[in-house]
Amino acid sequence: MPPSLTAENMPVRPRRLVIAGMEGCTNCSVCEVRANGICSALRDDELERLARAAVRITVPPGHIFIEEGSRATDFFNITGGTVKLFKSLPDGRRQITGFVSIGHFLGLAVSDRYAFGAEAIDQVKLCRFSRPKLDSLTEEFPRMERRLLSEAANELVAAQDQMLLLGRKTARERVSSFLYGQLENHHGDVIPADARISFPMTRADIADFLGLTVETVSRTLSGLRRDGLVTMNAGHTISVPSPARLRAIAQGEEG
Amino acid sequence: MPPSLTAENMPVRPRRLVIAGMEGCTNCSVCEVRANGICSALRDDELERLARAAVRITVPPGHIFIEEGSRATDFFNITGGTVKLFKSLPDGRRQITGFVSIGHFLGLAVSDRYAFGAEAIDQVKLCRFSRPKLDSLTEEFPRMERRLLSEAANELVAAQDQMLLLGRKTARERVSSFLYGQLENHHGDVIPADARISFPMTRADIADFLGLTVETVSRTLSGLRRDGLVTMNAGHTISVPSPARLRAIAQGEEG
């Protein structure tokens, strides 16, 4: 029942970590994520201290910048692009546990090793902190710790939703959930009729996120299109005439 | 592919919240979970303040003490028994997102409503805090906040493991993972050969946790027994001759 090795999810274990474009510290107070990252918990003067602890890096598409099981030396804050987080089995089966983008904090680890991998989907920019440095920062700024806790709580809720999806939803419900989730990311809670989504991930990524195969994702999308629930445009762009109907399917309220 | 309505997971939406045995505050410093709950983050004198904020309650088996989607007014710390956390779909399909027991903290919510339900499996004892009270406590004791963060990080790791299980593992791997997880709970990281597990949950609970049906769980357990990987004793007790082999299967290292 679970998909095994296909061309897509072979244990490619690709190109190793390449940190390109190390730009050194920039000024955090003009940072793109000033408003929504962990940094939003800090005042301007505190930010200055933060800046000294941070290193900005750029990661090209397809490159893994956190290797599953490697030493958890750093924390990251995403300032641009989209990252996929994943876990794998020895034979190459892979589960994407989440897609994260701007403002997202990354690197919570329970042991001294990362329990997951992280790969850039498109061009990704991030802010890196060493673990000891972040520790001393949270020591100093309890508000930051509070911010981290609320971020963790958010992720936990998302993880529980995803467990429901993976354990109990049909292919159609899964794909609808994914699409609706993308809608929520772009627009907020209020999604206009005939909204458009544009996402950078491939069918294979979506499949690994939804616990399906590429073929099933493709077929299911075709089905949704046949039923007039989505229309597909060029380049990973999809229109949703009636987000409400899509949500109903995603939540298992209709066949 | 996902199981739909069977006798087991019908939308029973059963007996409402009953808080039995309200015992009032006891002394936290002699509490059973003093060593492993959130309280472990506090000194004795701080505990005293905590005690005044806490109410101890007892919940009988089968009773839901957190209703999915209800107002998130309280936090709980489990001091005895086992609780199942779950999420449901409107037609009654259910996913158990975790089994939690002594020392576990419960009630992190991102909005003002619980995103999950909680039901007592056996006789459960817990310590209840009102949200505003806990907020003022964390304000006062940053170490407690840190403790909460580390607990959340732990849960996040567990959730990611579970996503891998639900999305990509076979029935045999899932059941083995569950059993091995139970072994880890009872013994620590070092599991003796021929270890025994005794758990309170039914096959239906296990099925809802693993994203399977009762029948598949039962059949799979029989298969493991046939292969000499487990032997079953009376009353939800199972022996595991070779935990290492079980782990290998759980991690997808063999057929």
Added chain:
DNA sequence: CGTGGGTTTGAATCTGTTCAAGGGAGGTGG
């Protein structure tokens, strides 16, 4: 001793996977 919840087992069915093949977009080099 009958009743009911939980568990096991069997047979048929079905959803999603596997295997196979073709189409289309983008990039490279002749």
Added chain:
DNA sequence: CCACCTCCCTTGAACAGATTCAAACCCACG
């Protein structure tokens, strides 16, 4: 500019693992 290659996506047909439906079993309990 076009041939060619690669990667991604789509579609079809056969297959398989898990579900569904059905029945029987076991055990605790009144």
